[in-house]
Amino acid sequence: MASVSTTHLVKMKAEGTKIVAVTAYDFPFARLADEAGVDVILVGDSLGMVVQGQKNTLPVTMEEMLYHTKMVSRGVTRSLVVGDMPFLSYQADVCEAVRNAGLFLKEAGAAAVKLEGGAGVSETIRAMVDAGIPVQAHIGLTPQSVHAMGGYRIQRDENRLVDDAHKVAEAGAFSIVLEGIPAPIARRITEEVGIPTIGIGAGVHCDGQILVMHDLLGLNLGYMPKFTRMFADLKGESLKGFRAYGDAVREGSFPGPDHSYQ
Ligand SMILES: Nc1nc(=O)c2c([nH]1)NC[C@@H]1CN(c3ccc(C(=O)N[C@@H](CCC(=O)O)C(=O)O)cc3)CN21
Ligand SMILES: CC(C)C(=O)C(=O)O
Numbered sequence: 621m622a623s624v625s626t627t628h629l630v631k632m633k634a635e636g637t638k639i640v641a642v643t644a645y646d647f648p649f650a651r652l653a654d655e656a657g658v659d660v661i662l663v664g665d666s667l668g669m670v671v672q673g674q675k676n677t678l679p680v681t682m683e684e685m686l687y688h689t690k691m692v693s694r695g696v697t698r699s700l701v702v703g704d705m706p707f708l709s710y711q712a713d714v715c716e717a718v719r720n721a722g723l724f725l726k727e728a729g730a731a732a733v734k735l736e737g738g739a740g741v742s743e744t745i746r747a748m749v750d751a752g753i754p755v756q757a758h759i760g761l762t763p764q765s766v767h768a769m770g771g772y773r774i775q776r777d778e779n780r781l782v783d784d785a786h787k788v789a790e791a792g793a794f795s796i797v798l799e800g801i802p803a804p805i806a807r808r809i810t811e812e813v814g815i816p817t818i819g820i821g822a823g824v825h826c827d828g829q830i831l832v833m834h835d836l837l838g839l840n841l842g843y844m845p846k847f848t849r850m851f852a853d854l855k856g857e858s859l860k861g862f863r864a865y866g867d868a869v870r871e872g873s874f875p876g877p878d879h880s881y882q
């Protein structure tokens with residue numbers, strides 16, 4: 621299978637082929653997602669919550685994002701790798717934003733970056749695109765604005781959401797993540813904009829879907845948003861494995877002769 625490009629995703633929208641996206645944060649899981657035929661692997665700043673155990677995504681740094689993106693890139697042969705720009709790496713000024721975005725491509729092997737925001741970041745998106753950096757936008761429930769939103773709230777201002785979608789598309793984004801918005805609004809945006817929409821908590825009419833890996837594999841030990849679904853139980857499997865290993869050590873059945881040197 622040929623590797624996935626940003627233009628390939630636009631073609632998938634035109635053909636009505638659903639785009640499958642997932643987050644991953646390290647080499648083994650990136651390799652498995654790639655092997656399973658996932659189209660887009662996002663190295664999400666959600667790693668702050670599901671990998672680092674922090675209470676939100678705000679503390680995640682550029683250095684950490686580049687480290688995880690490098691690990692993911694090494695595991696991928698086909699999927700499009702997108703680096704998620706962390707809080708404060710693109711908000712303060714456009715020049716710094718372009719420089720930080722470029723590092724994902726220059727140092728970490730990503731093919732594109734994602735950033736949160738609509739009309740307010742359209743100038744930043746334009747500058748990145750002008751620099752040759754493909755940008756995925758992210759509107760609706762934007763977790764880096766958790767304090768401004770007063771929590772992780774579903775976003776329902778249709779006029780604002782539709783305007784944000786058009787503004788980021790006009791600025792040159794190759795795709796938009798729609799997070800935590802009513803399905804009818806996501807459907808309208810998907811029909812109105814020329815670029816593919818990737819939904820999470822945005823209904824079935826988006827051009828594709830994304831989920832946080834730890835949620836879909838059953839590795840999320842904290843709060844599960846209503847919009848996620850567990851497709852496997854790696855928490856249960858992991859507990860089984862750790863307990864079986866512990867039992868074997870305690871009863872002396874591991875290591876056996878096959879795992880020992882005479
Ligand atoms: N494990 C995980 N999964 C995610 O999808 C995810 C993260 N972490 N971390 C970053 C953000 C935060 N996300 C969240 C977290 C909580 C809700 C939540 O509590 N939503 C309420 C909706 C409340 C309303 O109706 O406004 C819900 O009931 O689902 C939503 C998205 C999505 N992202
Ligand atoms: C859930 C996706 C869209 C994300 O931004 C992340 O994982 O950080």
Ligand SMILES: [Mg+2]
Pocket residue numbers: 664665666704763
């Ligand atoms: Mg994110």
